Amino acid sequence: MTAQTPRSLTTSGDEPVLADVARVAGVSTATVSRYLNDPEKVTEKTRARVRAAITQLDWVPNAAARSLVSRRSYTVGAIVPTLEHEKFHQQLQAFQGRLGAEGLAVFVACSSYDPEEGYRLARGMVGRGVDAIALLGDNYPDALFDLLRAKDIPYVVTFGKRADSDHPCAGFDHARAYEVITRRLLELGHTRFGVIFQSTKLNNRVAARLGAIHATLAENGLALRPPHLALMDNNSNVGRIPFARKSFQQIMSHxxxxxxxxxxNDILAIGALLEAEAMGIDVPGTLSISGFDDIEIAAHSRPSLTTVRVPDREMGELAAQYLIDRLAGRDCASPAMLDVLLVERESTGKAPGVA
Incomplete structure (x- = not known):
């Protein structure tokens, strides 16, 4: 059974208001306002009493009135390239969860990997009074960052940034991640490589990963043969497995x-594994295949997939905490760049003929 709030608890006999919360909690209305707008300025004992009163009255603060008093909207914008990518979901969930614990709501918008659309979305969020913004990646016009600085709106980049960027970022080094996997395959004796990748168009993170493969191979006197490189022609996450299977056939025919x-990514790698099985190619005896992201199915594919684990939730939490600190007026450095982890499983092994 759900307890019903007695009407006698309110002074008006209708919906509870802030004054009712203050009366039930035994504090002043100013204290309730302080609790809502800057809870750290209220003692833990008083916070507990106000929270209990809010629960007892089932009171929902009026966001518009609160914003007028505090000159804040208690909302944070988040702009992501797409919601089709399963890894972005985890980052957003952690981001929203951490902000929600501080009484902040999150508005999410998708740029479809279009920098100008991202800029338009950011302008719209600024116009609606968001207190801060998180941007997945920094592939946006300089005007976007100029706008945020001019309006003194805290922002943070997630997932990764350009090497020459000075934006605060909760992310990891994409080039380093692919240097690690390429070097490991070289250590296993491989000298002939193929690559199946998503599009690099308007995606400097993917471009950095691909560049790292080229650079690491070049350092070892090797290079990709053009017929052994397959890139998607768009940034959609739809159709990745059919693309990977067709690309695998073409690569292995040269x-x-x-x-x-x-x-x-792991989806492309799983597509390659499926086609290898269909073609009767032994993985990893004849061919090694690696992915990126470490999605759940990677550990359960057959063979299980060697991949790179990306700290999605940690990025979301770090980004949220950075914005929380900035909004509270605390001095804070840019979040530390996170490490990725090479997870070696059954899909990679020594090159054929290597003892």
Whole structure:
């Protein structure tokens, strides 16, 4: 059974108001306002009493009135390239959860990997009075960042940024992640490589990953043969497995075939694994295949997938905490860049003929 709030608890006999909360909590209305607008200025004992009164009265603060008093909207904007990518969901959930614990709501918008659309969305959020903004990646016009600085709106970039960028970022080094997997395959004796990747168009994170493969191979006197490189022609996350399977067929048909294929994400890698099985190619005996992201199915594919684990939730939490600190007026450095983890499983092994 759900307890019903007695009408006698309110002074008006209708919906409870802030004054009712103050009366039930045994504090002043100013204290309730202080609790709502800056809870750290209220003692824990008083916070507990106000929270109990709010629960008892089932009171929902009037956001518009609160904003007029505090000159804040208690909302944070988040602009992501797409909601089709399963890894972005985890980051957003952690981001929203941390902000929600501080009484902040999150508005999410998708740029569809279009920098100008991202700028338009950011302007709209600023116009609606968001207190801060999180941007997945920093591939946006300089005018967007100029706007945020001019309006003194705290912002943070997540997932990754350009090497020459000075934006605060909760992310990781995308180039380093692919340097790690490429070097490991070189250590296993592989000298012929193939690559199946998503599009690099308007995505400097993917471009950095692909660039790291080229650079690491070049350092070892090697290079990708053009027929062994397959890139999607768009940024959609739809159709990745069919693309990977078709690309795998084409790559393996150009002799001498690679002994290792590096994929841009786990979905592409799973598509490659499926086609290898269909073609009767032994993985990892004849061919090694690697992915990126470490989505749940990676550990359960057959063979299980070697991949790079990305700290999605940690990025969301770090980004949220950075904005919380900025909004509270605390001095804070840019979040530390996070490490990625190479997870070696059954889909990679020594190159054929290597003892």
């Amino acid at each position: 002799a001498p075939a690679p002994t290792a294929i590096i994929c841009g």
